[in-house]
Amino acid sequence: MSDLNKLTIAEARDHLRSGDVTSVALTEACLAAIEGAGKLNAFVHHTPEIALDRAKAADARIKAGDAPAMCGIPVGIKDLFCTEGVASQAASRILQGFRPEYESTVSAQLRDAGAVMLGKLNMDEFAMGSSNETSVYGNAINPWKIDARDLTPGGSSGGSAAAVAADLCLAATGTDTGGSIRQPAAFTGTVGIKPTYGRCSRWGIVAFASSLDQAGPMTKTVRDSAIMLQAMCGHDPKDSTSAELPVPDFEAMLTGDIRGTKIGIPREYRLDAMPAEIAALWDKGAEMLRDAGAEIVDISLPHTKYALPAYYVIAPAEASSNLARYDGVRYGHRATLGPGDGITQMYEKTRAEGFGMEVQRRVMIGTYVLSAGFYDAYYNRARKVRTLIKRDFEAVFAQGIDAILTPATPSAAFGLGEMADADPVEMYLNDVFTVTVNLAGLPGIALPAGLDAKGLPLGLQLIGRPWEEGALLNTAHVLEAASGFVSKPEKWW
Amino acid sequence: MSEIDLETARKVAHLARIAVPQENLPALAQELSQILTFMEELNEVDVEGVEPMTSVTPMRLKRRKDGVTDGDIQARILSNAPDAREGFFAVPKVVE
Numbered sequence: 001m002s003d004l005n006k007l008t009i010a011e012a013r014d015h016l017r018s019g020d021v022t023s024v025a026l027t028e029a030c031l032a033a034i035e036g037a038g039k040l041n042a043f044v045h046h047t048p049e050i051a052l053d054r055a056k057a058a059d060a061r062i063k064a065g066d067a068p069a070m071c072g073i074p075v076g077i078k079d080l081f082c083t084e085g086v087a088s089q090a091a092s093r094i095l096q097g098f099r100p101e102y103e104s105t106v107s108a109q110l111r112d113a114g115a116v117m118l119g120k121l122n123m124d125e126f127a128m129g130s131s132n133e134t135s136v137y138g139n140a141i142n143p144w145k146i147d148a149r150d151l152t153p154g155g156s157s158g159g160s161a162a163a164v165a166a167d168l169c170l171a172a173t174g175t176d177t178g179g180s181i182r183q184p185a186a187f188t189g190t191v192g193i194k195p196t197y198g199r200c201s202r203w204g205i206v207a208f209a210s211s212l213d214q215a216g217p218m219t220k221t222v223r224d225s226a227i228m229l230q231a232m233c234g235h236d237p238k239d240s241t242s243a244e245l246p247v248p249d250f251e252a253m254l255t256g257d258i259r260g261t262k263i264g265i266p267r268e269y270r271l272d273a274m275p276a277e278i279a280a281l282w283d284k285g286a287e288m289l290r291d292a293g294a295e296i297v298d299i300s301l302p303h304t305k306y307a308l309p310a311y312y313v314i315a316p317a318e319a320s321s322n323l324a325r326y327d328g329v330r331y332g333h334r335a336t337l338g339p340g341d342g343i344t345q346m347y348e349k350t351r352a353e354g355f356g357m358e359v360q361r362r363v364m365i366g367t368y369v370l371s372a373g374f375y376d377a378y379y380n381r382a383r384k385v386r387t388l389i390k391r392d393f394e395a396v397f398a399q400g401i402d403a404i405l406t407p408a409t410p411s412a413a414f415g416l417g418e419m420a421d422a423d424p425v426e427m428y429l430n431d432v433f434t435v436t437v438n439l440a441g442l443p444g445i446a447l448p449a450g451l452d453a454k455g456l457p458l459g460l461q462l463i464g465r466p467w468e469e470g471a472l473l474n475t476a477h478v479l480e481a482a483s484g485f486v487s488k489p490e491k492w493w
Numbered sequence: 494m495s496e497i498d499l500e501t502a503r504k505v506a507h508l509a510r511i512a513v514p515q516e517n518l519p520a521l522a523q524e525l526s527q528i529l530t531f532m533e534e535l536n537e538v539d540v541e542g543v544e545p546m547t548s549v550t551p552m553r554l555k556r557r558k559d560g561v562t563d564g565d566i567q568a569r570i571l572s573n574a575p576d577a578r579e580g581f582f583a584v585p586k587v588v589e
Contacts, residue, residue, distance in 0.1 A: 097573075098573050099572075099573065100573075101566075101569040101570075101572060101573075196550070197549050197550055198550050198552065211548075211549060212549075237555075237557065240554050240555055241548075241550075241552065241554075243550070243552070244555075303538065305534070306534060306535055306537075306538055308531075309531055309532045309533075309534045309535050310535060312528065312531065312532060313532050313535070320509060324510075327510075328575060329574070329575070329582050329584055330573065330574055330582060331573035331574065331575075332573070332575070333575070334575035334576065337585060341585060342585050342586060342587070343584055343585050343586070343587050344510070345512075345585075346584065346585050347510040348507075348510050348511060348512035349512050351509070351510055351511045351512070352511050352512040352513065355511065360509075360511055360513075361521075361524060361525075361528075363509050363511065364505050364506060364509045364511065364521070364525065365525060365528055365529075366509075367505050367508045367509040368497075368501075368505045368525065368529075369532075371505070371508060378529075378532060378535075380545050381535050381536075381538075381540060382532075382535060383545030383546045383547075384538075384540035384543040384544070384545045384546075385535055385538050385540065386545075386546040386549075387543050387544055387545065387546045388538065388540070388543060390546065390549065423524070423527050424524060424527065424528060425527060425528060425531045428531075439549075440549065441549030441550050466550060
């Protein structure tokens with residue numbers, strides 16, 4: 001069988017179980033694809049020895065029978081996840097050389113399920129960015145290309161999205177604080193789900209904004225997201241916000257039947273400046289769900305407009321406190337000190353050298369909004385607005401809405417460097433459709449639904465009720481089948 | 494429009510323990526001002542009587558037994574330190 005790296009998780013699992021493919025062969029195909037894709041700069045730390053060891057172990061386990069679905073599946077791990085003995089630096093200079101002595105719960109669960117780690121994936125520094133341009137490793141590049149320009153794979157999980165879209169791995173982990181799984185998925189024609197806050201343990205994932213961060217899978221199909229999410233979820237005593245709820249069999253919930261469900265279309269998401277193609281795709285998505293037997297209902301989420309400004313108070317506030325730990329004492333980079341420099345100079349120089357510009361900006365904004373005299377005006381007000389945003393969703397769910405359909409992003413992938421002269425707020429607008437979901441702690445999935453006139457993928461987003469990832473995946477599965485999206489980027493790298 | 498002056502920018506940088514050279518302060522102040530202006534859209538919202546969110550999903554933080562769960566891992570804890578000596582993290586002089 002050729003092109004094993006192009007298989008989906010579900011296909012590979014079936015081949016592995018029937019014995020006509022080995023995990024070693026799958027892994028070698030992915031390692032060869034990674035080797036030939038240096039231009040994409042998706043994998044930034046390579047772990048071929050670990051991969052082959054795990055693949056061999058997976059093959060033995062599969063042979064013995066009763067192996068879990070992820071057993072033997074080669075995956076990439078976002079650099080934000082701490083992986084034991086393997087560089088984990090959140091794409092930041094300040095964590096250069098850091099090799100954790102422990103494994104994040106999510107990557108440990110994948111490892112224990114038999115998944116094969118191929119290496120670590122590029123991302124925006126500390127997951128702060130929407131284009132993968134803030135990474136210390138340099139830009140990850142979108143495998144989709146329509147002219148001479150290199151396009152962004154989105155961010156912050158840009159390396160994960162590029163790697164999955166280019167078939168360098170069967171799937172990858174991502175994390176999502178304001179859209180960091182869903183926006184890159186939309187930019188690369190892949191599927192990404194952010195589960196309900198508390199579904200996945202955050203233990204061992206480098207923290208950005210703790211009340212918003214969630215891990216999730218990035219895959220080629222909705223079914224693969226269901227399979228991989230299942231392996232990533234579950235209660236963890238080491239994360240006090242992880243939910244003590246049973247994890248259902250998500251794949252078994254992909255019945256393809258959504259008759260009688262109610263899909264909400266929020267009028268506030270119809271932005272004045274929305275490109276006609278995106279508006280048309282959104283309408284088409286609603287039509288496809290209607291054709292599948294769902295009822296389409298116009299809904300209102302009145303505080304949508306305030307989600308971005310609330311997010312850009314809350315996330316930097318939490319980041320300024322989480323990133324206080326990078327002090328040059330316990331791990332990572334420490335600046336070279338001049339004669340007479342004391343501990344304050346050590347902190348200040350270390351952080352100035354170690355943090356990139358966007359991270360510095362957000363830490364300082366966070367510091368400002370938490371400082372005496374401004375705490376109420378900014379931080380407390382933003383948290384009150386967050387309550388109102390969550391209430392908007394609760395109200396529509398109380399009306400019987402099962403899921404909400406929106407565009408995933410306000411545009412298709414843009415060129416790397418094209419936003420260089422924009423002010424920071426313009427880049428933040430990428431998250432306009434996704435950020436509400438993090439503020440309300442809800443599950444959200446982005447899936448490809450069509451191509452724009454230039455041939456770039458466009459995504460739709462479905463937002464579900466809390467803890468109902470299974471029903472959400474099923475709705476996405478129906479939309480995926482109806483839209484029939486099968487395009488892949490043509491190999492140029 | 495919110496205005497962050499140079500003095501405030503300098504103060505914020507110091508509070509955040511990030512060294513910002515004097516010549517970069519004007520650009521920093523301008524960027525921070527732009528972001529704060531964007532945040533001030535929140536002033537349009539009536540938040541009278543609304544509780545600030547503390548937990549996005551209704552949950553009570555679990556309590557656990559106050560017990561020792563690990564230990565004897567000094568070498569592992571120090572393994573990533575930029576400067577570790579005799580079992581300690583080493584830093585420049587703290588007290589004059």
